[in-house]
Amino acid sequence: PKQQQQQQPGTGTNNNGWDDDNYDYIIHPGELFYDGRYRIKERIGKGSFGQVVRADDLLENVEVAIKIIKSKKPFLMQAKTEIELLTHLTEIDTHDQHNVVRLLRHFMYRNHQCLVFEMLSLNLYELLKNTQFGGVSLNLIRKFAKQVLKALAFLARKDVDIIHCDLKPENILLRHPKKSGVKVIDFGSSCRSNKRMYSYIQSRFYRSPEVMLGLPYSVAIDMWSLGCILAEMHTGEPLFSGSDQFDQMQKIVKLLGMLPDEMIEQANEQHRMQFFERAMLSSTGRVGWTIKQINTTGATSRSGNTGGTQSQPSNTTAPKKPVIPSQDPISSLMEVIRAETNRKKKYPSSETGNSPQNYDLFVDLIHRMLAYDPRQRIKPQEALQHPFIMGSTSTTA
Numbered sequence: 108p109k110q111q112q113q114q115q116p117g118t119g120t121n122n123n124g125w126d127d128d129n130y131d132y133i134i135h136p137g138e139l140f141y142d143g144r145y146r147i148k149e150r151i152g153k154g155s156f157g158q159v160v161r162a163d164d165l166l167e168n169v170e171v172a173i174k175i176i177k178s179k180k181p182f183l184m185q186a187k188t189e190i191e192l193l194t195h196l197t198e199i200d201t202h203d204q205h206n207v208v209r210l211l212r213h214f215m216y217r218n219h220q221c222l223v224f225e226m227l228s229l230n231l232y233e234l235l236k237n238t239q240f241g242g243v244s245l246n247l248i249r250k251f252a253k254q255v256l257k258a259l260a261f262l263a264r265k266d267v268d269i270i271h272c273d274l275k276p277e278n279i280l281l282r283h284p285k286k287s288g289v290k291v292i293d294f295g296s297s298c299r300s301n302k303r304m305y306s307y308i309q310s311r312f313y314r315s316p317e318v319m320l321g322l323p324y325s326v327a328i329d330m331w332s333l334g335c336i337l338a339e340m341h342t343g344e345p346l347f348s349g350s351d352q353f354d355q356m357q358k359i360v361k362l363l364g365m366l367p368d369e370m371i372e373q374a375n376e377q378h379r380m381q382f383f384e385r386a387m388l389s390s391t392g393r394v395g396w397t398i399k400q401i402n403t404t405g406a407t408s409r410s411g412n413t414g415g416t417q418s419q420p421s422n423t424t425a426p427k428k429p430v431i432p433s434q435d436p437i438s439s440l441m442e443v444i445r446a447e448t449n450r451k452k453k454y455p456s457s458e459t460g461n462s463p464q465n466y467d468l469f470v471d472l473i474h475r476m477l478a479y480d481p482r483q484r485i486k487p488q489e490a491l492q493h494p495f496i497m498g499s500t501s502t503t504a
């Protein structure tokens with residue numbers, strides 16, 4: 108038999124023995140990158156793209172975060188897009204005023220694209236974890252909201268026109284662990300709104316209805332995600348934690364009611380029939396669109412990203428769940444957001460801002476961020492003028 112080529116270290120596809128078999132560079136703490144400028148310390152993050160390490164910039168004497176991309180073509184290509192977008196952003200945002208992470212430089216090292224970022228601190232998901240998922244006060248949420256809205260307003264500018272496409276708590280980082288300043292990171296899935304490449308984007312819990320229906324999308328999809336994020340930051344749990352794409356739509360419709368006929372009819376048959384069917388509506392006594400009745404089961408994983416099986420409506424005559432007449436969306440949202448599930452009433456509203464009138468403003472803003480029709484959805488500049496954002500103690504870090 109042909110002599111099997113033994114996979115000797117340093118010869119095979121593992122990139123001269125520098126990589127693991129997942130195309131990730133094997134991190135050696137203390138190793139020097141970029142002609143001795145960066146000393147690698149430890150890995151602090153991992154994703155489909157590769158990994159993120161903490162490093163010392165020995166020239167500038169600061170700490171940096173280096174995103175080390177996998178040594179595989181598709182990841183390299185995506186990283187080049189990210190570099191293009193981030194370079195464009197950093198050039199325009201000369202005085203670092205728009206709450207977007209700054210790309211300091213990039214280089215190739217042993218077949219890995221490396222992106223050097225300013226070092227930020229923990230992300231909003233970790234912040235929630237540190238509250239035992241009890242959520243944070245409306246005053247703190249107002250500060251986060253104002254800064255992320257500034258970032259979205261910047262991305263929506265005509266001369267920028269970039270859709271983030273993966274806004275979620277993990278991609279909003281504190282600048283310092285004990286302060287309220289935040290920045291938006293990870294433009295690895297981003298695109299220009301006129302160069303939409305993918306239709307299957309956004310992490311499931313934060314995915315907009317137009318993306319779920321395969322409709323043309325715009326910067327407005329990031330506003331939908333922000334609405335979901337702000338609600339979650341207060342309750343401590345995802346607003347719509349779908350176990351798959353169908354369950355995701357079901358949870359959205361349960362809280363906000365049916366989508367406008369126009370959106371449903373704009374979708375192609377393949378997308379539409381995933382979620383909706385024609386039926387006699389008890390509400391109008393006429394035939395109309397309704398969400399398919401199906402009994403989904405299964406726990407919800409946080410990774411809720413692209414992929415995962417679709418739970419198809421069962422053909423068996425599953426026992427029809429009694430249709431609970433849904434109350435109006437505002438009251439439903441108010442109920443969810445004010446639910447003192449695992450949040451103890453321990454601080455007076457004077458300090459936390461958790462007053463009834465503030466809840467009304469907060470729920471109104473979230474509702475406008477979750478408008479089904481992307482054209483109706485509140486724009487970042489409008490949201491920055493909303494009374495909830497203009498409220499007191501809205502100093503931004």
Ligand SMILES: CCC(=O)Nc1cccc(C(=O)c2sc(Nc3ccc(N4CCN(C)CC4)cc3)nc2N)c1
Nearest residue numbers: 151152153159172174208224225226227228229292293
């Ligand atoms: C783990 C998620 C994550 O950080 N992903 C990620 C992906 C791509 C780029 C970046 C990024 O730009 C980062 S990451 C960062 N700082 C950072 C600091 C601390 C941490 N850790 C805090 C301690 N946790 C147990 C693990 C995460 C993670 C990240 N600063 C920047 N600029 C982050």
